[in-house]
Amino acid sequence: xxxxxxxxxxxxRLELRTFETxxxxxxxxxSTFVIFHFALGRSAVGGQLAAGILTVTLLFAAxxxxxxxxxxxxxxxxxxxxxLAPVDRTSLLAAKAAAMFLFLALLEVVxxxxxxxxxxxxxxxxxxxxxxxxxxxxxxxxxxxxxLVSAIAIHTRARDMISPIIGLPLLLPALIxxxxxxxxxxxxxxxxxxxGKWLLILALYDVVFALIAYAVFDFLLED
Amino acid sequence: MTxxxxxLRGLSVATxxxxxxxxxxxxxxxxxxxxxxxxxxxFYIHVPLAIVALCGFVVGGLLAIAHLRTGDRxxxxxxxxxxxxxxxxxVGGLITGSIWAKASWGHWWVWSDPTLVSFLIxxxxxxxxxxxxxxxxxxxxxxxxxxVFAIVAGAFVxxxxxxxxxxxxxxxxxxxxxxxxxxxxxxxxxxxxxxxxIALLYATLWNxxxxxxxxxxxxxxxxxxxLGDDAAGALGRSAAPS
Numbered sequence: 001x002x003x004x005x006x007x008x009x010x011x012x013r014l015e016l017r018t019f020e021t022x023x024x025x026x027x028x029x030x031s032t033f034v035i036f037h038f039a040l041g042r043s044a045v046g047g048q049l050a051a052g053i054l055t056v057t058l059l060f061a062a063x064x065x066x067x068x069x070x071x072x073x074x075x076x077x078x079x080x081x082x083x084l085a086p087v088d089r090t091s092l093l094a095a096k097a098a099a100m101f102l103f104l105a106l107l108e109v110v111x112x113x114x115x116x117x118x119x120x121x122x123x124x125x126x127x128x129x130x131x132x133x134x135x136x137x138x139x140x141x142x143x144x145x146x147x148l149v150s151a152i153a154i155h156t157r158a159r160d161m162i163s164p165i166i167g168l169p170l171l172l173p174a175l176i177x178x179x180x181x182x183x184x185x186x187x188x189x190x191x192x193x194x195x196g197k198w199l200l201i202l203a204l205y206d207v208v209f210a211l212i213a214y215a216v217f218d219f220l221l222e223d
Numbered sequence: 224m225t226x227x228x229x230x231l232r233g234l235s236v237a238t239x240x241x242x243x244x245x246x247x248x249x250x251x252x253x254x255x256x257x258x259x260x261x262x263x264x265x266f267y268i269h270v271p272l273a274i275v276a277l278c279g280f281v282v283g284g285l286l287a288i289a290h291l292r293t294g295d296r297x298x299x300x301x302x303x304x305x306x307x308x309x310x311x312x313x314v315g316g317l318i319t320g321s322i323w324a325k326a327s328w329g330h331w332w333v334w335s336d337p338t339l340v341s342f343l344i345x346x347x348x349x350x351x352x353x354x355x356x357x358x359x360x361x362x363x364x365x366x367x368x369x370x371v372f373a374i375v376a377g378a379f380v381x382x383x384x385x386x387x388x389x390x391x392x393x394x395x396x397x398x399x400x401x402x403x404x405x406x407x408x409x410x411x412x413x414x415x416x417x418x419x420x421i422a423l424l425y426a427t428l429w430n431x432x433x434x435x436x437x438x439x440x441x442x443x444x445x446x447x448x449x450l451g452d453d454a455a456g457a458l459g460r461s462a463a464p465s
Binding site for chain 1: 291344345347348351354355358359360364367368370371372374375376378379382383385386387389
């Protein structure tokens with residue numbers, strides 16, 4: 001547990017000093033909203049379309065962030081140092097997933113209001129509680145799978161390509177559930193609650209993949 | 224002295240016999256479908272191909288678990304061949320499914336059908352298995368990472384089917400439900416024999432590839448022992464375990 005917090009604190013301090021990942025994710029999301037505005041030729045969207053745009057933007061931003069997750073460890077020999085330390089190896093997984101979750105949450109603090117101003121037709125205010133519930137579960141899936149895929153890809157030669165091509169199909173069920181759960185929340189005709197069925201699927205997906213990641217992560221570090 | 228491909232002859236004969244019987248049943252015994260007519264016969268090839276491919280993916284994941292638990296590279300070879308073969312069968316399933324969809328629904332691709340869409344997603348995921356292996360040079364790490372991928376992806380198969388099925392309506396003929404389905408007996412028998420035939424084909428090809436790969440490895444070892452390291456030649460970069 002202490003090792004997890006130590007690595008997490010290290011990652012956050014690194015981000016605070018370099019501002020490398022989070023600002024890039026935010027800028028990427030804002031540009032994507034602009035791209036969607038022109039690509040779709042719409043100035044205001046709602047319902048399923050709005051949910052889709054928001055989900056896709058966050059998904060790609062998350063993949064961008066996941067690609068950077070282990071770069072410091074690889075370049076500065078952090079993996080070796082971590083393996084030498086007498087700590088549980090899964091604490092690295094927990095720390096990285098927590099860092100990823102925090103990055104995503106901070107990204108959404110900026111990106112979701114920006115989405116509300118730039119593209120969303122209906123008012124954002126009353127829709128926030130429902131949206132936060134959906135996004136929290138979605139962030140968990142993005143954090144867990146992003147960390148796992150990033151750890152697989154970091155030692156490959158073509159890692160910038162490997163992590164999205166593995167990550168996208170793996171995240172598709174989570175993407176489906178997020179887009180479907182957020183659609184009624186962002187609906188033009190009044191805000192509905194997110195459907196329990198999709199929240200349940202998203203939660204199930206989070207739990208199952210967290211367990212799988214926990215089970216296999218050890219083997220990605222052995223050397 | 225290792226013998227390669229032990230029992231392969233019997234397996235091959237059984238496969239050919241079963242597939243012959245299955246084809247005979249498909250064309251001469253099973254009745255014509257009342258709505259779809261002759262094109263429905265592709266069902267006896269398409270569905271077994273898809274089922275065997277999906278089972279092959281899951282088996283690849285299970286063999287990968289054995290690899291990580293024992294650390295023995297032969298399990299990695301088995302897992303690799305299982306996934307490799309399942310990919311080929313899966314492409315066959317996608318193509319035959321597309322033909323069937325065009326004939327019976329009028330479109331090559333139908334998004335509203337969850338089985339089709341989830342199968343495509345699974346194929347997209349497993350299609351990254353070879354590029355992943357290919358881009359890791361160290362053979363030991365390649366085997367380990369590929370096994371991790373195979374386990375994650377194998378567990379992904381059922382989960383993905385649940386999620387996609389819930390997202391969409393049902394267009395696919397749901398013939399294999401737990402409640403017994405609605406296949407008449409003659410069609411059910413034909414389907415069962417076809418499924419057995421395709422499964423045997425998968426097992427046979429799996430065994431052939433394992434035997435070929437093991438023989439090649441042994442040959443390299445012998446050449447190196449007899450003629451020195453240079454005679455074996457440099458290993459070409461490959462996604463396959465070596």
